[in-house]
Amino acid sequence: MLAVILLIWQQQRLKAVFVDPLSPDQVRQTQAVTLDFNPRHQLNYQQWRDILKQEAKVASEQPPQRLSILTGDSLTLWFPPELLPEDRNWLNQAISGESSHGLLKRLNLFDSTQPEVIFVMIGINDLIRGVSDQVILNNQRRIMAYLRQQHPQAQIVVQSILPHGDEAATWEGRDKLLKIPNSRIRQLNQQLQNTAAKVGVKYLDLYPLFTNQQGNLRNEFTTDGLHLNPTGYVVWRTALQMYSNMELGSGE
Numbered sequence: 348m349l350a351v352i353l354l355i356w357q358q359q360r361l362k363a364v365f366v367d368p369l370s371p372d373q374v375r376q377t378q379a380v381t382l383d384f385n386p387r388h389q390l391n392y393q394q395w396r397d398i399l400k401q402e403a404k405v406a407s408e409q410p411p412q413r414l415s416i417l418t419g420d421s422l423t424l425w426f427p428p429e430l431l432p433e434d435r436n437w438l439n440q441a442i443s444g445e446s447s448h449g450l451l452k453r454l455n456l457f458d459s460t461q462p463e464v465i466f467v468m469i470g471i472n473d474l475i476r477g478v479s480d481q482v483i484l485n486n487q488r489r490i491m492a493y494l495r496q497q498h499p500q501a502q503i504v505v506q507s508i509l510p511h512g513d514e515a516a517t518w519e520g521r522d523k524l525l526k527i528p529n530s531r532i533r534q535l536n537q538q539l540q541n542t543a544a545k546v547g548v549k550y551l552d553l554y555p556l557f558t559n560q561q562g563n564l565r566n567e568f569t570t571d572g573l574h575l576n577p578t579g580y581v582v583w584r585t586a587l588q589m590y591s592n593m594e595l596g597s598g599e
Contacts (some may be wrong), residue, residue, distance in 0.1 A: 388551045392449075395442045396545045402438060411436035415591075416457060419468040420445040422509065422575060432588040435463070445539035446472050453491050461501075464595060465494055466587065468506040470535070471573070473518060476525045479537050485541055491538035491546040502594065503548035505538040509575075510554060513563040516572025524573060529562050551590055554564070558581050 362445040390398070406414065413435035424442035431437050440457055442449070444520065447469045467490060473483045487505065494503045510529045511518075518524060536554055541563045559565045564572060568579030575583070 348547060349392045392442065392444075395599070396453055396456065398431055399440050399442070399453075399597075403440065403457035403460055406438050407461070408459070410461050413439060413461065413595075414458065414462045416440055416462045416465045417452075418450065418457075418465065419506075420472055421455070422471070423466075423468055425574065426583070427577060427580055430577065430584045432584060432591055434588075435591065438495045438514050443471065447475065447483055447490065448473075451486050452495070454490065454497070458497050462498060463506060464502040464591070465498060466504045466506060467491075467494070468508070469510040470539075471511075473534075474508075474532070474535075475523045480531075480538070481582055483535065484538055488542050488546060491543060491548045495546065504551050504590065505539060505548055505549045507533050507539065507554040509557050510562065512566065512569055512572025513561070515566055517561065518571040518573040521572065524571075527556075533562070549594070553583065553585065553586055556586060 404422065405560050414437075415435050417426060417436045418440040420441060421443035424439065424443050426439065426441075427435070428439075438457070438460065442453075450469050454486075462489060468485070470483050471492070474488075491505060493502075510532055511524045511527065513525065515528060533554065536552070540550045557564055557568055568575055568582060570576045
């Protein structure tokens with residue numbers, strides 16, 4: 348599956364980034380908006396929660412067909428809507444800077460929605476803040492169990508934590524990143540996969556798609572060694588599209 352995703356990405360990045368939805372100028376605009384001027388980046392945590400609650404309420408009162416929910420931290424929040432797979436409707440329930448504990452406490456915001464699938468990516472901010480692997484895994488397990496109970500008809504898909512750029516990172520918290528070996532993230536992902544299997548939810552391993560030969564986040568996919576650029580999101584989009592096609596069907 349990894350080889351197939353990489354092959355499709357090579358095809359889609361030309362179509363999706365440079366030709367079809369986004370021209371080169373639009374790519375630069377998307378990157379600027381995503382990282383610097385996204386209105387939500389200026390909101391405090393409670394304001395974020397209030398907006399997500401309202402958006403989830405709309406999705407529950409007027410249920411869209413083939414609803415997919417994304418939830419997590421800034422990596423998910425800044426997923427350009429133009430780059431999401433077009434064969435379904437998307438509800439983004441992510442908050443910048445989110446932790447696994449914070450996400451666990453606000454999962455009820457979209458309890459009343461009726462998603463076909465829920466994609467979760469969370470954990471990098473926990474690592475940055477010094478949270479232990481055991482606490483992260485426990486929170487992840489509780490997130491999985493809660494979503495499985497509240498959305499029994501939906502597929503719950505936990506996604507691996509992505510690597511960072513290591514020495515090449517330019518993110519303002521670079522020193523904190525350098526304290527987290529990517530080997531630790533890789534091992535944590537393995538435990539996360541085992542936990543998902545025990546709880547009975549799906550696991551989507553994105554990690555290999557984003558690593559270079561040194562096991563770090565590939566420079567061509569990131570803006571600062573932590574966050575993704577449009578090309579990185581095309582890779583992620585390709586994985587989501589393949590998962591949807593293989594596990595959920597095209598819907599046609």
